[in-house]
Amino acid sequence: MTIEPVMPKCWRADTKPHKFCPGCGHGLVLKALGEAIDELDIQDRVVFGCDIGCSLLAWDFFNLDTVQTHHGRTIPVITGLKRANPGLVGVAYMGDGGGYAIGAQHLVSSAARGEKITAILVNNTQYGMTGGQMAPTTLPGQKTETSPYGRDPETTGTPTQGPEMVATITADGAYVARGTVFNVRQLKTFLKKALENQMAGRGYSFVEALSLCPTNWRTNAEETWNMVNKVMPEYFKVGELKVPAGMGGQ
Amino acid sequence: MEFAGRTTDTEKGSFTIFPQLCKGCGLCIKRCPVDCMSWSDVLGVYGTPSVEISQKCTSCGTCQTVCPDSAITIVRKKKVMH
Numbered sequence: 001m002t003i004e005p006v007m008p009k010c011w012r013a014d015t016k017p018h019k020f021c022p023g024c025g026h027g028l029v030l031k032a033l034g035e036a037i038d039e040l041d042i043q044d045r046v047v048f049g050c051d052i053g054c055s056l057l058a059w060d061f062f063n064l065d066t067v068q069t070h071h072g073r074t075i076p077v078i079t080g081l082k083r084a085n086p087g088l089v090g091v092a093y094m095g096d097g098g099g100y101a102i103g104a105q106h107l108v109s110s111a112a113r114g115e116k117i118t119a120i121l122v123n124n125t126q127y128g129m130t131g132g133q134m135a136p137t138t139l140p141g142q143k144t145e146t147s148p149y150g151r152d153p154e155t156t157g158t159p160t161q162g163p164e165m166v167a168t169i170t171a172d173g174a175y176v177a178r179g180t181v182f183n184v185r186q187l188k189t190f191l192k193k194a195l196e197n198q199m200a201g202r203g204y205s206f207v208e209a210l211s212l213c214p215t216n217w218r219t220n221a222e223e224t225w226n227m228v229n230k231v232m233p234e235y236f237k238v239g240e241l242k243v244p245a246g247m248g249g250q
Numbered sequence: 251m252e253f254a255g256r257t258t259d260t261e262k263g264s265f266t267i268f269p270q271l272c273k274g275c276g277l278c279i280k281r282c283p284v285d286c287m288s289w290s291d292v293l294g295v296y297g298t299p300s301v302e303i304s305q306k307c308t309s310c311g312t313c314q315t316v317c318p319d320s321a322i323t324i325v326r327k328k329k330v331m332h
Contacts, residue, residue, distance in 0.1 A: 003255050003266045009329045013253075016271060016294050017319055024274030028319025184315050212318075214275065221276035 008034025010043045012063045019057040023224060025053060025211030027179040029122055032062055032209075033091070036192040037064075040198070042089050047081050049074035051094035051103070058093060072103010089198060090117040097127045100136040100160045111166045113205050114174065118194045118205040121162060123236065124213040132216030139235055144216075158176040159235055160222045166206045167241040173203030176242040180210040181230045182230040183238075190240065193247065202244045210236055255290065255323065258302065263309035263326040267300055271321035274298030278313035278322060287313065293320075301309075 007013060011034050020026045032137045037043055048054050048064045059068045069077045074125035078090035099107050099121040105187040107119065125132045126144050134147040137159050141150040167176040175197040179187035187209055208231050255266040272294035278301060279287040286306035289299040300321075301313075311324045 002256060003264070003323050003325060005253050005255075005268050005271060005322050006314060011320075017273065018319075020318065022273035022296065022298070023277055024318055027320075028316070031318070031320065075300045212277075221280045224277065225280055 007031075009038045010034050010046075010062050010064060012060060012098070018061055020054065020208055021213075021215045021223065023212055023214040024054070025124060025209070025213070025228070026058065026122060026182040028184055028207045029120070029187065029211060030058060032179075032184050032188040033093075033120065033191050035188050036195055039192060040199075040247065045087060046089045047078065047082075049078045049090070049092045051092075051098035051132075053095040053097050055093055055095045055098065055122060072098040072106045074098070074102070075106040075110045075115075075117070075119055078117050079110055080181060082115065082117050084106075089195060091115055091195075092119045094119070094121055094124045094164075095128065096121060096125070096137040096160070097135050098237075100138075100162055107162070107166070111170050111174070111206065112195055114171050114203045116198055116201055116203065118198045118207070119229070120191065120193075120194070121206070121208045123162070123208050123210045123232075124173050124211040124216075125159075125232065126213065128213050128216055132213070137236075139231065149222065161236065163206060163208045163241050166204070170204050170206075170242065172173045173244045174242050175203070175205045175244055175247070177206075177240040178208045178210070178236060179239050180228060180233065181212060182210070182225065186238075193243075197244060197247065202247075209237075210238065256302075258307075259276045260303070260305055260307045260309065262307065263324060265303045265307055265309070266311075266323040266325070267302065268321045268323075269294045269300045271295065271319045272300040273319055273321075274300060275318070276301075277316055277318070281312050283310060283312060284308055
């Protein structure tokens with residue numbers, strides 16, 4: 001018996017190894033998403049939109065219809081596709097730079113309108129692709145390329161808490177959760193519920209995933225896990241923030 | 251695409267590493283609950299060490315779950331019912 005790598009059915013094996021750095025959390029988020037899509041058996045009607053930044057390296061990741069846009073515009077593009085063809089399952093995939101900084105207006109507007117899409121935002125506390133600059137999600141005191149003495153909340157504000165904001169501005173029927181790549185099974189459950197909520201037409205679905213960036217954090221494997229398991233959850237609480245009536249909690 | 255695996259058999263099952271997929275991040279080594287993983291002399295896709303296991307492996311599958319590159323496959327032996 002030949003032993004094969006275990007990959008979700010909707011992944012493209014011919015583009016692996018994928019383009020993300022060693023130890024990047026995107027691989028884990030996309031594994032959880034791939035497994036959720038497989039379990040729901042919706043590969044033929046998912047449209048996957050990735051944003052600019054590291055997340056665009058997912059453009060050839062799946063055997064799904066995929067579109068790549070810039071600066072948070074993945075949300076309006078997927079919204080347009082979903083409005084034109086409500087039978088689709090639209091997934092807007094972005095990083096914290098695209099979703100909370102330059103593209104924040106799209107996240108806020110689409111959440112307020114209650115678009116029937118699933119937005120997935122990967123939070124690694126900095127801008128990865130451009131070399132690790134300070135992002136809206138950088139933790140107080142965290143050193144980055146542009147905050148070499150640590151982020152000072154006095155001058156740069158406090159980290160953006162996206163799911164808390166989305167949960168506040170969305171109507172009933174929205175599903176909002178924050179998962180972590182430290183717990184891939186839980187993350188998969190959240191992503192699956194976010195897809196199911198969209199398919200049921202209840203409302204907006206938003207999942208933030210706490211992720212890893214050993215390249216720009218300059219951490220070894222132990223420190224990388226410590227960052228996502230201990231340091232980040234002190235500020236970014238993991239769990240479901242808003243669950244529609246009729247859908248069971250975790 | 252074919253990936254060539256290196257399989258290690260243990261009492262509870264087998265561990266297969268695909269060096270063509272392993273980028274040498276070491277995340278699996280730190281999550282192993284029985285601390286049975288270590289760096290290998292066999293290099294991965296980026297010329298960095300891949301990983302291997304000792305016979306302490308219990309085939310729990312944690313390394314397979316946390317590998318961002320799906321470079322590890324665990325096969326558990328089926329329990330024989332008497």
